[in-house]
């Protein structure tokens with residue numbers, strides 16, 4: 002079948018992976034899927050004897066994992082996921098199902114049974130769509146499938162078997178081996194999807210999503226969106242089993258199951274759960290298990306878990322949930338943590354403890370010229386935040402060292418130092434946030450209140466009007482570009498582009514990441530003259546002659562010619578009128594096939610996250626945060642086609658091609 006883009010369809014959804022397998026996470030992350038991980042508590046104890054085939058067992062286990070998480074999340078995590086993905090990988094040989102070995106002897110038994118033979122690896126996958134209705138009831142629709150890959154092992158000697166077992170690798174892997182690592186040595190051939198053996202059949206998963214989203218014939222099903230007040234397509238609706246079977250024939254998928262879970266309160270005030278309308282034969286068996294486990298594991302707290310339904314009077318005689326209390330207090334205390342970090346960084350505590358680890362509070366106080374009492378409080382707070390570690394030396398005297406977190410991000414000369422960004426947050430962002438109430442009231446820029454200066458153009462009127470402020474800002478951009486640049490530069494295959502122009506490329510930190518990742522590429526950094534004149538302070542030691550600088554104003558001046566334009570963290574600073582001016586200049590400079598790589602935080606389509614982007618918007622005035630669709634529409638209006646990717650980093654990326 003022809004495969005269409007699918008992962009982007011899930012961009013605005015709360016997708017949850019009901020598995021803690023690092024291999025599954027990596028496969029899905031690499032595919033650009035943004036998801037949360039909520040490992041399932043479902044125990045893999047289904048009676049294998051009840052299943053006619055090994056794959057039915059894997060599919061059923063995958064379903065139960067997904068259902069358990071979908072059921073738990075509204076109460077434990079206080080949110081209903083849109084989609085839960087469950088998966089279970091097993092190895093089948095000689096009519097036996099092999100899961101993860103319990104100990105070395107079990108691993109030996111498994112691996113020797115595979116030696117010299119072909120076996121099958123099955124991954125069962127369940128994609129569970131959750132539709133929360135107005136009455137808070139949740140409708141569940143289940144799509145499941147399995148993938149089979151044949152793997153042949155070489156004849157393994159005893160010493161080879163034990164060497165592999167002693168490596169420790171077999172222990173958390175189905176069948177006792179990991180094909181992507183040392184276990185690859187054991188394998189003679191693989192017929193089928195390799196990633197299926199690693200733990201997740203990505204291609205089949207995408208095909209399944211393609212069927213659901215792009216080729217859906219499900220609009221007129223018995224429980225259509227109108228009937229249930231569900232969002233319109235592409236949210237899938239309950240297809241009839243026969244329709245789905247027909248659609249999935251080539252994918253050998255099993256029928257869709259519509260599962261409805263009602264939560265009602267019994268007289269005792271306990272929640273009771275019922276499930277109706279299960280369509281699959283073998284799920285009926287598990288339905289009972291599911292109902293049983295629901296009754297025992299869902300405490301009365303469930304009825305309070307549904308935040309929207311919370312009745313304040315219900316709370317009067319009870320205590321708040323500990324997690325809720327912790328969450329709200331942590332939010333309230335967030336600024337204290339930020340300020341402690343800023344202060345310790347400004348006072349060079351981390352650099353000092355890197356040069357001289359093991360100082361006590363009095364010694365640190367002497368070096369940073371501060372009071373012993375205040376320094377001790379600061380050091381202890383930093384320990385509690387995981388920025389320092391402490392050890393009792395003698396007579397209850399603590400000595401301090403940097404934690405790994407501090408070593409990575411808080412030293413002024415660390416490769417990923419965020420010191421520049423910390424200073425910017427402290428000196429530039431903090432004052433803006435202290436005027437947040439007037440910003441919200443007026444809906445305008447609070448820079449005048451915070452910095453005593455009116456400004457229309459934040460860069461030219463405020464940031465670059467003072468050398469110290471300019472350098473601080475450039476340092477901040479430099480440090481963030483260094484930690485995010487690689488993910489942005491490698492988000493897409495850029496091998497067809499030879500020349501790039503990084504518009505508003507500031508110190509060139511992002512440009513260097515692009516030349517590092519793409520040996521064929523030269524990058525011109527284009528930024529305001531005030532920035533370009535300082536850029537050499539930021540050049541790496543071994544200057545890369547594939548990076549050059551041109552000074553100019555991207556709203557007014559001619560843009561340097563390039564095959565690829567880069568706009569990293571530029572558009573959010575500007576309202577739509579300015580964005581259109583800039584995009585039309587870029588579009589004019591582009592010939593057909595030229596690219597534009599946009600990198601920003603993409604807001605979720607429902608604008609419910611990520612909170613980093615939404616919080617940043619609070620201190621913006623001229624600009625605004627946008628979703629991938631909003632950016633895409635802006636770009637399409639200038640003749641670009643777009644494909645976007647969530648990089649699982651601080652910044653997302655979109656590659657646009659001029660038509």
Ligand SMILES: C[S@@+](CC[C@H](N)C(=O)[O-])C[C@H]1O[C@@H](n2cnc3c(N)ncnc32)[C@H](O)[C@@H]1O
Pocket residue numbers: 460478479481482504505506507508511527528529532553554555556568569570571574
């Ligand atoms: C938020 S910073 C982003 C820096 C860099 N792209 C990055 O991702 O680290 C915005 C950049 O746009 C530049 N800029 C702002 N207005 C500009 C203009 N009119 N012409 C050229 N560059 C401009 C600023 O100097 C600054 O370097």
